[in-house]
Amino acid sequence: MRKAEFYIVYVLLAIAQMLICNYFHVSPYVMLSILPVMVLCIPIRVGTVGAMGIAFVTGLVVDLLSEGLLGLNVLALVPVAFARNGILRLIFGAELFSRKEDFAIRKSGFGKVALAVFLAQALFLAVYIWADGAGTRPMMFNLIRFGASLAAGFLVSLLLVDVLAPDTRK
Amino acid sequence: MRERSKFVPRLINAAIFILMEVAALRMLSDNADLQQLWIARGAHGFMGTVWGSTQGVKNYFSLRKTNENLARENFELHRELDTYRSLNHAVRVDSMGIRAGYLEGFEYIPAEVVKISRNKQHNYMILNKGYEDGIKEKSGIITRSGVVGIVDAVSAHYSYAFSFQNSDISISGRLGEEGAAGLLVWDGVSSRGAVLKEVPVHFKYAVGDTVYTSGHSLMFPPDIPLGIAGESRIINGATNEIRVDLFQDFTAIRYVTVVHNNDFDEVEGFLP
Numbered sequence: 001m002r003k004a005e006f007y008i009v010y011v012l013l014a015i016a017q018m019l020i021c022n023y024f025h026v027s028p029y030v031m032l033s034i035l036p037v038m039v040l041c042i043p044i045r046v047g048t049v050g051a052m053g054i055a056f057v058t059g060l061v062v063d064l065l066s067e068g069l070l071g072l073n074v075l076a077l078v079p080v081a082f083a084r085n086g087i088l089r090l091i092f093g094a095e096l097f098s099r100k101e102d103f104a105i106r107k108s109g110f111g112k113v114a115l116a117v118f119l120a121q122a123l124f125l126a127v128y129i130w131a132d133g134a135g136t137r138p139m140m141f142n143l144i145r146f147g148a149s150l151a152a153g154f155l156v157s158l159l160l161v162d163v164l165a166p167d168t169r170k
Numbered sequence: 171m172r173e174r175s176k177f178v179p180r181l182i183n184a185a186i187f188i189l190m191e192v193a194a195l196r197m198l199s200d201n202a203d204l205q206q207l208w209i210a211r212g213a214h215g216f217m218g219t220v221w222g223s224t225q226g227v228k229n230y231f232s233l234r235k236t237n238e239n240l241a242r243e244n245f246e247l248h249r250e251l252d253t254y255r256s257l258n259h260a261v262r263v264d265s266m267g268i269r270a271g272y273l274e275g276f277e278y279i280p281a282e283v284v285k286i287s288r289n290k291q292h293n294y295m296i297l298n299k300g301y302e303d304g305i306k307e308k309s310g311i312i313t314r315s316g317v318v319g320i321v322d323a324v325s326a327h328y329s330y331a332f333s334f335q336n337s338d339i340s341i342s343g344r345l346g347e348e349g350a351a352g353l354l355v356w357d358g359v360s361s362r363g364a365v366l367k368e369v370p371v372h373f374k375y376a377v378g379d380t381v382y383t384s385g386h387s388l389m390f391p392p393d394i395p396l397g398i399a400g401e402s403r404i405i406n407g408a409t410n411e412i413r414v415d416l417f418q419d420f421t422a423i424r425y426v427t428v429v430h431n432n433d434f435d436e437v438e439g440f441l442p
Binding site for chain 2 (some may be wrong): 079
């Protein structure tokens with residue numbers, strides 16, 4: 001995928017996330033977010049600092065233009081960008097970085113991609129739910145919310161991986 | 171050399187990450203009261219740990235001199251404390267203005283309400299005193315006009331409490347001097363309205379009787395006047411539900427007294 005195409009898709013998905021935040025209130029236990037998979041799919045060439053910058057701006061814009069607490073998405077999304085290289089290196093190996101190739105489902109395998117998405121989503125939700133509750137909500141509520149949100153976010157994110165990181169092999 | 175070349179970018183990444191997280195926490199703290207309390211609690215805990223450790227090392231090398239000074243100061247402080255204790259006892263009884271006065275077994279701490287919600291079904295309040303001031307969880311909050319809430323969580327300098335205007339809160343109330351006890355709950359609508367539930371139907375009372383705390387609750391001392399009994403209705407032919415006009419106006423709360431039963435944990439231990 002060309003750089004410009006990726007960023008157009010990225011911006012469109014950020015707008016979709018704002019709409020989700022504003023209109024998708026199924027239950028207090030479900031917090032649907034596609035931001036972690038968006039950050040995970042940022043091209044490897046961008047690097048950790050660049051990814052953290054993009055995550056910071058994305059979280060801030062989503063926080064500003066949607067209902068919710070200013071800073072909450074930023075707080076949860078920047079760690080995903082920070083841990084992104086570590087997650088990718090752990091799951092796909094160091095070759096990905098030496099070849100400066102982006103991962104894709106067909107190229108890297110569905111299982112590995114799903115695991116990477118799962119870890120990114122879990123990290124994001126752990127920080128988000130922890131900060132959102134601010135120590136006032138019962139542990140059981142937080143655990144149920146984490147589980148339900150992880151399941152919903154993981155499934156939706158898997159559908160988006162192919163859009164964000166398509167296989168470019170001919 | 172190669173390891174060193176990897177270390178510097180990692181350090182830069184970590185520094186930028188910390189800066190961004192601090193900025194996010196700052197935004198969160200400025201825009202949400204609960205998060206502000208939570209972040210302040212975390213920051214105080216962190217600072218306490220850091221400064222406590224460094225101070226511990228420093229103090230180790232000057233223990234003898236410090237001990238002598240402390241012993242002398244301790245003696246003076248004990249003498250002053252005895253004087254203040256006797257004065258404080260008199261002040262508490264006066265400012266409380268409750269019939270029971272200062273009760274043995276209960277600890278009273280004055281506090282100020284820094285934030286209160288009134289327009290929800292689950293209202294809360296935040297007090298300017300925390301565990302460093304002696305506030306404990308499961309303490310009652312009272313004023314001279316009645317019961318206003320229950321402390322749910324405490325940080326070093328603040329307490330988070332459920333207001334009595336919360337549909338999850340009920341307190342044990344009693345009709346008149348020696349009347350039947352029931353559960354007093356907020357009516358969910360008005361700022362001074364409450365309902366005394368589960369009063370036995372055979373018990374006679376008069377409209378205008380005063381409702382007091384019964385003392386059956388571990389959190390509140392008995393005989394604090396709460397409000398005036400009004401009309402009643404019979405529920406399922408077995409119990410009365412009596413309307414109560416509270417003395418406390420929840421739109422005008424600022425100074426409160428936190429009351430803690432020193433035997434709370436011991437008595438609670440008997441309960442299933």
